[in-house]
Amino acid sequence: MVKSFQGERLLEPKTPDQPILVSDHMSTNLTTFHPDDTIDHVIQVLTHHRISGAPVVDDANNLVGMISEGDCLKEIIRGKYNNTPRMSGTVKDYMTKEVITLDRDISIFDAANRFLTLKIRRFPVMKEGRLVGQISVSDIVRAIPLLKETTW
Template sequence: MVKSFQGVRIAESDTRASQPILVEDHMTTHLITFHPNDTIDYVIQLLTQKKISGAPVLDDQQNLVGIISEVDCLKEIIRGKYNNTPRMAGRVSEHMTKEVITMEPEVTIFDAAHQFLELKIRRFPVVKNGKLLGQISLSDIIRAMPRLKSATW
């Protein structure tokens, strides 16, 4: 007869439920934002200083009205070179992307990753009931993956 001396075993709880895999758990919430009337000079200065590649554009009522990126700023740089004007006095409203694709905070990061691949863009503003809550970037998704346990896949 073999006796077991392991004692009572406690069943492991399912950790998947406590494992955050939603966009809202991995998005950036302290955002640099711009106003449509900001100059491209100012945008370039801040993007360079903060080492970011783009940011949401909010109107006076804090509504999301666009996204401005390094690529958008490049348009003004090219225009300045063409017109031989060293200052980039163009406004954000002239160069921003106005038709912004957003994401809701309840989307899983796996669905978000699929959207990044499908649409080939680098960031999604996260919006709920018309209000900007944060932003999820491709980098945020990549940083989230190592923290997830294999059980959540």
């Protein structure tokens, strides 16, 4: 009979003692646009803030769409072919109206899976039907090195 002199081993429980939820890594100080904003204004704001897209909200601050650099390109091309010097299109003409959102309480791993599956670069984050933030692929990528392997 062999006896162990190491004593009883206790396994460390895997407790999520670190931030792994979307709410822990989302941006909350959002740049937003109104459906009546011009594409020219959107381009100026996106380039000034060095972002590639943002939520669109109505007068009651309800999420009604998303606008991105790609949407702005559509107006740029239209202006080129119509030989218009200024971009006169509005956000409501080019925004994505059927917006897929994420709940703030899902894990960043579930969010990462949705980014890959849906091929979307950013999601508005909702709580009880209200816009509370936005999470992007970059936010997820920046979060991963901060996680400890014991909670995976």
